[in-house]
Amino acid sequence: MSKPVMDQVTLQDGESANLVSENIEQLKAILPEAFGEGGVDFDTLRQLLGDAGVIDEGEEKYGLNWHGKKKARQIALTPSTGTLLPCPEESVDWDNTQNLFIEGDNLEVLKLLQKSYAGKIKMIYIDPPYNKEKDFIYPDKFQDNLDTYLKYTGQVDEEGLKLSSETETAGRKHSNWLSMMYPRLKLAKGLLKKDGAIFISIDDSEVVSLREICNEIFGEENFVAQIVWQKSKKGDSKLVAAVHEYIVCYTKDKAASIESGLWRTRKEGVDEVLEKYQSFRAKHGGNHEKIREEMKSWYKSLKDSDPRKQHKHYTWSDDRGLYFPDNFAGPDDGRESRPRHEIYHPVTGKPCKKPSTGWRWDEKKTDWALAQTPPRIHFGDDETTIPNRKSYLLETATEPFNSHFYQDGRTATLQVEGLLGDGVFQFPKNTSVLAKLISLVTVDNDIILDFFAGSGSTAHACMELNAEEESGRRFILVQLPEKLDENKKEQKSAFKFCKENKLPANIAEISKERVRRAGRKIISEKNLTKLDAGFKSFKLASSNLKIWNPNRSDLEETLLSHQEHLVDGRTEHDILYELLLKRGVDLTVPVESRSIANKEVFSIGHGVLFACLDESIPQTDVESVAQGILKWYAELKPTSDTHVFFRDSAFSDDVAKTNMAAILEQNGITHVRSL
Incomplete structure (x- = not known):
C-alpha cells in the first residue's frame, strides 16, 4: 500500500480555467473516435460531422474579419496566472456582503472568474468604449497581458509605458476596437447561465461591428433586440441630429430565456x-x-x-x-x-x-x-x-419591454452630481433604465455582472431595485484603474475629487466611492434595516505562487531561493482567496477561522475547503492540527469533497508532511495539498 502523498500546487495549478483543454475534453466526450495518439484526427472529425459542406475551407464566406481576429481569439483562450487580492479596508460590510468590486483589467478578471462563476451569472450589462476620438482602448497583448496591466498600474517598474487612446493613428481604428471586445465577449458568454442575457450599450460608431461579433459568439438565433434609447429631444448636427444610442441584447439560449417566464416589465402607472x-x-x-x-x-x-x-x-x-x-x-x-x-x-x-x-x-x-x-x-x-x-x-400589469423608449440623459448626470459633485463623471448611465433591464430578466439572488463599470451605475441600480422589491440581487463590478490627468479639461473635476477625498486618482476609486455613497443614501432615505449596500473589494495582481525562473549561472542559489514557493509580502488572506478562485469557489462564501494548536485554520464555504497557512508546523504539532481540522470537518459535514491546503515550507521535513496527509486521509479527507 502506497504512502499518502501531499501534492504541491504549482503556478500551472494556479492558472485560471483552461478553455482550450475544456473544449477538447467536451469534444472528446462527444466524438471519441476523432482522437488518436497524436491528438485530433481531422479527417475522422470531418467524416463524423457529415463531411460535405460541414467544414468550410473555401476562401469566400460570409462573416466579419479584421486584422488581429485570430490573435483576439487566442487571447480569450490563454489562461491567466493572476489572482485577486482582497482589500477589506476599501470594502463595505466585508463579512456579510454578497457583492464584489474588482479593480483590474477586465480581460484578466473575466478569465479568473471562469472557475467560480461559470454558468452562474444571470445578466451582464456593459457600457464599453464607443470608439470615439478620445475613447480608451484597453492595451491587450497576447501572452503578456497581465504583465502589461501590472506595468500600467505601477506594480511593475518600466519607464515610458504609454497607453494611448488615439487608435486612429494606428490606421486600424475598428480593428483595435474589435480585437478589444471579441475576447471579453467570448469569456462573458461562459459566465452566463443558460437563460442569462447580455445587454450592451453602444452608438452608431460600432453597432454594426458589435452585432456581427455577437452573432458569431452568441449565435444569431439568440439575438433579442437592438433597443433604441432616445436620450434627448434635439441634438447638434450639420446633417441629421443623433439623439439616441442603442442597447444590443442577446441571450445565451433564447429557448431557455422564454421558458424562464421573465422578460416582462411593469406598465407605467x-x-x-x-x-x-x-x-x-x-x-x-x-x-x-x-x-x-x-x-x-x-x-x-x-x-x-x-x-x-x-x-x-x-x-x-x-x-x-x-x-x-x-x-x-x-x-x-x-x-x-x-x-x-x-x-x-x-x-x-x-x-x-x-x-x-x-x-x-x-x-x-x-x-x-x-x-x-x-x-x-x-x-x-x-x-x-x-x-x-x-x-x-x-x-x-406587465408587458414586453419596448424596443424604443425615451429617457432624458441629463437625469443620470444630476443624480451622480448629487452624490459626488459637478463634473466628476462624464455621461453616467441612468439607474432607472438599468433597474428596468435588471428587473426584466432577473429575480431574487441572481447575479448581475458589469465589467465596464465606469461610474458604478449598475451597482446603484441594483441596490435601488433591491430596496424597492426587498430582494437580494447581487452585483459584480469590474473597472480598470484608469489614471486621471489633472491637465485634461474633462478630468479636472474628477482629479480634484480624488485629491479632496484622499483617494488614488483613477476611475475605479471614484466608482467605488460612488457605490459607497449611493448605498448609504438609499438606506437613509428609505429608512432601511435590511439591504446589502456593501461590496468586497479586490485588486488584480500577479499570483501568490512564485514563477520558476532559474538563474542558469547560479542554480544553487536559485534552488535555495525557491524553497519558499509563495511571493514575499503576501498575506494569508491573499493566498486564501487565490485558493477560492482556483478551486472554483464563490468569493463571497463564508470564511471562518479557528485557533488550532496555536495555528490559525480557515474553513471556507462550510468546510468545502480548509487552509492552514502558518509558516511553521513542526512534527510535534502535526497530530493536533490534523485532529482539530477533522473535528471541525465532522461538525460541518460538507456535502462535497473537502480540500485542505498547507504552506509547503511550513513542514520541518517530508516525514511531517506525509504524516499530516496520512492522518487526514485515514479519516476521509483525501485531497490534501501544499503551496
Missing part, C-alpha cells in the same frame, strides 16, 4: 392605479358598485397626459380585484369551426347571445372560468348581452 383601488376597497369593503363610481371619478380627474389614465377602462371590480370586461370572441378569420357552445346567464338561466365569430375559448376553458370564485366571466343585465372575460389589472 399601473402600481399607482392599484394603490388607489385598494384605498377605495378599504373604504367601501365589498360594495363594488361604489368602488366603480369612485374609480371612474378619479380617472376623470386625471390629465390626459397622466400615464395612470391609460388604465381608465379598469373600473369594474369583484372580490378578486380590479378588472375590465374584455371580449373573448374568436378572431374574424372566416373559420366556421370556432367554439359556439352555450353560455347561460346566471340570473335568467337562458343562453346568452353569441358573437358572430364564435368564442375564443373552448367549452372546457369556459367551464373552468365559470367555476372559479368569483367567476372569470362578466355578464350583462340579461342574456341579450354577449358575455365578456374579466381582464384583471393585477394579472395584466
Whole structure:
C-alpha cells in the first residue's frame, strides 16, 4: 500500500480555467473516435460531422474579419496566472456582503472568474468604449497581458509605458476596437447561465461591428433586440441630429430565456392605479358598485397626459380585484369551426347571445372560468348581452419591454452630481433604465455582472431595485484603474475629487466611492434595516505562487531561493482567496477561522475547503492540527469533497508532511495539498 502523498500546487495549478483543454475534453466526450495518439484526427472529425459542406475551407464566406481576429481569439483562450487580492479596508460590510468590486483589467478578471462563476451569472450589462476620438482602448497583448496591466498600474517598474487612446493613428481604428471586445465577449458568454442575457450599450460608431461579433459568439438565433434609447429631444448636427444610442441584447439560449417566464416589465402607472383601488376597497369593503363610481371619478380627474389614465377602462371590480370586461370572441378569420357552445346567464338561466365569430375559448376553458370564485366571466343585465372575460389589472400589469423608449440623459448626470459633485463623471448611465433591464430578466439572488463599470451605475441600480422589491440581487463590478490627468479639461473635476477625498486618482476609486455613497443614501432615505449596500473589494495582481525562473549561472542559489514557493509580502488572506478562485469557489462564501494548536485554520464555504497557512508546523504539532481540522470537518459535514491546503515550507521535513496527509486521509479527507 502506497504512502499518502501531499501534492504541491504549482503556478500551472494556479492558472485560471483552461478553455482550450475544456473544449477538447467536451469534444472528446462527444466524438471519441476523432482522437488518436497524436491528438485530433481531422479527417475522422470531418467524416463524423457529415463531411460535405460541414467544414468550410473555401476562401469566400460570409462573416466579419479584421486584422488581429485570430490573435483576439487566442487571447480569450490563454489562461491567466493572476489572482485577486482582497482589500477589506476599501470594502463595505466585508463579512456579510454578497457583492464584489474588482479593480483590474477586465480581460484578466473575466478569465479568473471562469472557475467560480461559470454558468452562474444571470445578466451582464456593459457600457464599453464607443470608439470615439478620445475613447480608451484597453492595451491587450497576447501572452503578456497581465504583465502589461501590472506595468500600467505601477506594480511593475518600466519607464515610458504609454497607453494611448488615439487608435486612429494606428490606421486600424475598428480593428483595435474589435480585437478589444471579441475576447471579453467570448469569456462573458461562459459566465452566463443558460437563460442569462447580455445587454450592451453602444452608438452608431460600432453597432454594426458589435452585432456581427455577437452573432458569431452568441449565435444569431439568440439575438433579442437592438433597443433604441432616445436620450434627448434635439441634438447638434450639420446633417441629421443623433439623439439616441442603442442597447444590443442577446441571450445565451433564447429557448431557455422564454421558458424562464421573465422578460416582462411593469406598465407605467399601473402600481399607482392599484394603490388607489385598494384605498377605495378599504373604504367601501365589498360594495363594488361604489368602488366603480369612485374609480371612474378619479380617472376623470386625471390629465390626459397622466400615464395612470391609460388604465381608465379598469373600473369594474369583484372580490378578486380590479378588472375590465374584455371580449373573448374568436378572431374574424372566416373559420366556421370556432367554439359556439352555450353560455347561460346566471340570473335568467337562458343562453346568452353569441358573437358572430364564435368564442375564443373552448367549452372546457369556459367551464373552468365559470367555476372559479368569483367567476372569470362578466355578464350583462340579461342574456341579450354577449358575455365578456374579466381582464384583471393585477394579472395584466406587465408587458414586453419596448424596443424604443425615451429617457432624458441629463437625469443620470444630476443624480451622480448629487452624490459626488459637478463634473466628476462624464455621461453616467441612468439607474432607472438599468433597474428596468435588471428587473426584466432577473429575480431574487441572481447575479448581475458589469465589467465596464465606469461610474458604478449598475451597482446603484441594483441596490435601488433591491430596496424597492426587498430582494437580494447581487452585483459584480469590474473597472480598470484608469489614471486621471489633472491637465485634461474633462478630468479636472474628477482629479480634484480624488485629491479632496484622499483617494488614488483613477476611475475605479471614484466608482467605488460612488457605490459607497449611493448605498448609504438609499438606506437613509428609505429608512432601511435590511439591504446589502456593501461590496468586497479586490485588486488584480500577479499570483501568490512564485514563477520558476532559474538563474542558469547560479542554480544553487536559485534552488535555495525557491524553497519558499509563495511571493514575499503576501498575506494569508491573499493566498486564501487565490485558493477560492482556483478551486472554483464563490468569493463571497463564508470564511471562518479557528485557533488550532496555536495555528490559525480557515474553513471556507462550510468546510468545502480548509487552509492552514502558518509558516511553521513542526512534527510535534502535526497530530493536533490534523485532529482539530477533522473535528471541525465532522461538525460541518460538507456535502462535497473537502480540500485542505498547507504552506509547503511550513513542514520541518517530508516525514511531517506525509504524516499530516496520512492522518487526514485515514479519516476521509483525501485531497490534501501544499503551496
